[in-house]
Amino acid sequence: MSLKPFITENFLLQSEVAQVLYHDYAKDLPIIDYHNHLSPKDIAEELPVNNITKAWLQGDHYKWRGMRANGIEEKYITGASTSEKEKFLKWAETVPYTLRNPLFHWTHLELKAYFGINELLSPKTANGIYEKANAILENKTPAQLLEDMKVEVVCTTDDPTDNLTYHKQIAENDNISTKVLPTFRADALFFINKDNFLSYLQNLEASANLKITTLNDFLSVLDTRIEFFNNHGCRLSDFGVGEALTMVDYNEAEVSKIFTKKLNGSNLSDNEVNKYRSFLFIYLGKKYHEYDWIQQYHLGPIRNNNSLLLDQVGLDAGVDSIGDFPMAEFMSKLFDTLNATNQLAKTITYNLNPSQNEVFATMMGNFQNSDAPGKMQWGSGWWFLDQKDGMEKQLNTLSNMGLLSRFVGMLTDSRSFLSFPRHDYFRRILCNLLAEDVNNGLVPNDIEFLGKMVQDICYNNAVNYFKF
Known part of the structure; x- marks a missing residue:
C-alpha cells in the first residue's frame, strides 16, 4: 500500500x-x-513583519490553546519575559501533537504558502524554519x-x-x-x-x-x-x-x-x-x-x-x-x-x-x-x-x-x-x-x-x- x-x-x-x-x-x-x-x-x-513569532503566535488563541493542552508553561505562550524564539520553539514542540487538530493543517499550509517550506514543523526542524521564515519576513510588510x-x-x-x-x-x-x-x-x-x-x-x-x-x-x-x-x-x-x-x-x-x-x-x-x-x-x-x-x-x-x-x-x-x-x-x-x-x-x-x-x-x-x-x-x-x-x-x-x-x-x-x-x-x-x-x-x-x-x-x- x-x-x-x-x-x-x-x-x-x-x-x-x-x-x-x-x-x-x-x-x-x-x-x-x-x-x-x-x-x-x-x-x-x-x-517589515520581521519575526514569525509575532506574525504567527501573538494573539492566536487557537495556538495558545494547543500549547496549553500540551502542557507548555504560560510564560512561553503569553509571557513578557521569554524571547520570540523561545516561544516559537515551544510552538514547534507542540505541533506534532496537534495531529488531527486543524492547527496541524493550517500550520503547514501557511509554511508552504508564505515561505515555500515543505518540511513538517517539529523540534528537529524548528531552528531552520525559524531562520528561513524570518529572513523572508524582514523584507515583507x-x-x-x-x-x-x-x-x-x-x-x-x-x-x-x-x-x-x-x-x-x-x-x-x-x-x-x-x-x-x-x-x-x-x-x-x-x-x-x-x-x-x-x-x-x-x-x-x-x-x-x-x-x-x-x-x-x-x-x-x-x-x-x-x-x-x-x-x-x-x-x-x-x-x-x-x-x-x-x-x-x-x-x-x-x-x-x-x-x-x-x-x-x-x-x-x-x-x-x-x-x-x-x-x-x-x-x-x-x-x-x-x-x-x-x-x-x-x-x-x-x-x-x-x-x-x-x-x-x-x-x-x-x-x-x-x-x-x-x-x-x-x-x-x-x-x-x-x-x-x-x-x-x-x-x-x-x-x-x-x-x-x-x-x-x-x-x-x-x-x-x-x-x-x-x-x-x-x-x-x-x-x-x-x-x-x-x-x-x-x-x-x-x-x-x-x-x-x-x-x-x-x-x-x-x-x-x-x-x-x-x-x-x-x-x-x-x-x-x-x-x-x-x-x-x-x-x-x-x-x-x-x-x-x-x-x-x-x-x-x-x-x-x-x-x-
Whole structure:
C-alpha cells in the first residue's frame, strides 16, 4: 500500500473531478476577506513583519490553546519575559501533537504558502524554519503579504469610537493594492449594565464632539459615527456579545428613562437592560438598512471561562468556548420586527454551537426576498467550527436548508496576516464535496456548470453581495 504525501497540490482533493474543479476554477481566484481582526495600523505603517513569532503566535488563541493542552508553561505562550524564539520553539514542540487538530493543517499550509517550506514543523526542524521564515519576513510588510495571497478586500473590526486614521492612510497610499475597509463593531454600545459603560460614553462623546445627556443625544452621536464610518468605506456592521440575548417589548419613552437612570449612576434591572438592548438592536438595524450596510451577528460563545488566566493575561486570553444559549426566538423577533417595516438589511449570522446549524439555516430562510439573491446569509463555519468537519457540515446543512449556490463563502476571522491559506483550505473542501456528489451520481457531471458554482461561492457572490 502506497502512502499519500502530505500537503501536495492535490491536498484534500480525493478525485479527478475535485482536482479539476479546484485547479481550473478555484485556485487562482482573488480573496475577499469580509470579516477579520487584522490591524489597520500594521498595514498603514508598512513596516517589515520581521519575526514569525509575532506574525504567527501573538494573539492566536487557537495556538495558545494547543500549547496549553500540551502542557507548555504560560510564560512561553503569553509571557513578557521569554524571547520570540523561545516561544516559537515551544510552538514547534507542540505541533506534532496537534495531529488531527486543524492547527496541524493550517500550520503547514501557511509554511508552504508564505515561505515555500515543505518540511513538517517539529523540534528537529524548528531552528531552520525559524531562520528561513524570518529572513523572508524582514523584507515583507503586512500589505505585501496580503498582495502575495491575492487579497483584494479585507474588512477589519473597529469600535464606533475609532478615528479610522489608519484606514484613511491606507486608502491614500497607492502602494497598497488591497482595499482595507472598517467594520462598525457595536458590542460596547450594548453593555449598559457594565461598570465601564459611562466611561465608554465619554469616549463616544469625544469621537463625535457631541455631549450625551439624554437618549436623543446618544442616538445623535450614533448617527454621526455611522455616517463617519460610511464616509470611510464601511459596508458592514458586526455584533458578537457572548451571552443569552432576549428581544422584549419596549417604548422609546421608557428606554429614555432607563438611559437617564444609568447616566445618573443607578443600577438597572435585567428587564431594563433587555428593553434598552431591544431598542438599540432595532434602532441600529434600521440605520444599517438606511446605509445599505450588511449586518453580521456572531452568536453563541461563552467567554472568559478561566478567571485565573483572565486576571493573568487579560481579555482575549483564549479561554472562550461554545455556549448553549437559545437563539431562535431572539433572531426571529429581531428580524421580523425590522422586516415588518421593510427595514431589514442584508444579514449574515454565524453560530458557534454546531447543534444550532439547522436553527440558523432555517431562520435565515424565513426572511429571504427579492431585495437581493441570498439576502439572508447563514455564514461559514466560525471559530471552533472553522475546520474540515465544521465546514463540511455547514456546507451540507446550507445545501439542505437553503441555496448553497448563493453562499458568499469564506473569511478568516483572524488577527494574523499569515492566515489566508484558510481560504484555500475552504476552496479545496468545497471542490471535494461537490466532486463526491458527482462521483456518487447525485449531481450532473457538468464541470462547466459546477465550476461556475465554485467560482461564485469562492468569489463572485461576495463581489455582488457586498458591492465594495
